Amino acid sequence: MIEPTELQSYAGRPAAAGGRAPDPVNAPMIRHWCEAMGDANPAYAGPDAIAPPAMLQVWTMAGLSGHGSRSGAYDELLGRLDADGYASVVATDCEQEYLAPLRPGQRVLFESEIETVSPEKTTALGTGHFVTTRTELRAYDEAAGEKPEEARPVATHRFRILKFRPAAGEQPPRRSAEPGAGQSARQPTGQPKRGHGTGLRPRPVVNRDNEGFWQGVAEGELRFQRCTDCATPRFPWLPGCNACGSDAWSAEAASGEGTVYSQVVVHHPLPAAFAAPYSVALVELAEGVRVVSNVVGLAPDQVRIGLPVRLSLERCDDELTLPLFRPAGPDHLPVLRIPVTRTLIVAGAIATRDYQDVHHDAELARAKGAPDVFMNILTSNGLVGRYVTDWAGSGATILRIALRLGVPAYPGDELTFTGRVVDRVPGRSDPGAGGDGRTELTLAVVGSTARGAHVTAEVRLLADPSGGPA
Structure with a gap:
């Protein structure tokens, strides 16, 4: 059994050293990601395209080949938690700050350290330990002939996972039909929604007068x-x-x-x-x-x-x-409803290069304590980014997304996104744009299913200078 003091000794040690993205930022991966998220933002296509900010972590994902840059200390920590029975894993928090946009042709470099390891915690999923890492990302224009030593800071990324022993969980809802990945739905034609209680709404009395x-x-x-x-x-x-x-x-x-x-x-x-x-x-x-x-x-x-x-x-x-x-009114974003289908969950996992079995293999997900496959945090992050820029416009610049996951999103759920402006600061500048004096907005965003909040996020962005929300 690993002692609490031993866990704390991992804080400050490297989680990844000399990390290099397996691929440069490229249009095909951006297109596949946008298709999975249902994101039609024109800023992500064409000769002047940028990569979606919420796609940041995708460029550092190792994929099926494994984590070549992961440190021995991080592997040792995860291995010891596995040996103590905390073999299941789920991401819980993601905080990204964007210092400059990524563009096709750039190569991302990164260094990561173990920030904290929590004492044992009891959660709705089970008992386990939260492990938080912090990553610094730089990029250089490989296509233009730049060298790695010319890489400039582009983002920071704090990420938290829970390594846990599963508790008994609830069964997810079932759905007879599965619309395509990224499809949105509008009431009343979408999936029926019940109240958070157990009964039906009272029936209206319909007569000849009404x-x-x-x-x-x-x-x-x-x-x-x-x-x-x-x-x-x-x-x-x-x-x-x-x-x-x-x-x-x-x-x-x-x-x-x-x-x-x-x-x-x-x-x-x-x-x-x-x-x-x-x-x-x-x-x-x-x-x-x-x-x-x-x-x-x-x-x-x-x-x-x-x-x-x-x-x-x-x-x-x-x-x-x-x-x-x-x-x-201007302080409230319109509602967005997205049916959570098996297709969306698997397409999102593939587009984000996340091959954790719990996101595509129902049998293995159940063996690890989940009732079915469930949406990964990178897809949740992407949907938050889509929701915000659908409202703010293609000229808006996302500065930061910080989110926390709540209840899982399973096939058959419906995600309902709502948001509101909680702060406005005029006269801020776009990173790298030389002081364009736009309004900085802070948004509170919630994506909920019938069981409660799946994702709670705070987003900071610069308003679209061409006349989007401000």
């Missing part, structure tokens, strides 16, 4: 009534106008834009289909009517009067779609 409203929801609209005689809008649906008494009316589709007029947070009692706590809001639509609904995609204690919101038709189960609301 059936037009529910027909609109089924067709992707939130409809209200407008009096034909006095033009007064009304909601909820009623047989007659409460302004002039006329029973003549027409139905109109709301734009979906609104603001929170009032709201409460429900803590108790807790209906089985609802997570605790949850927000109930009276939303004033742009057309002047008010609708009672839930605000989702934001912590209940952050829902405030005056908050801009946007309609989101959410499929709660196979039979029920409800008009809910999500935060809108």
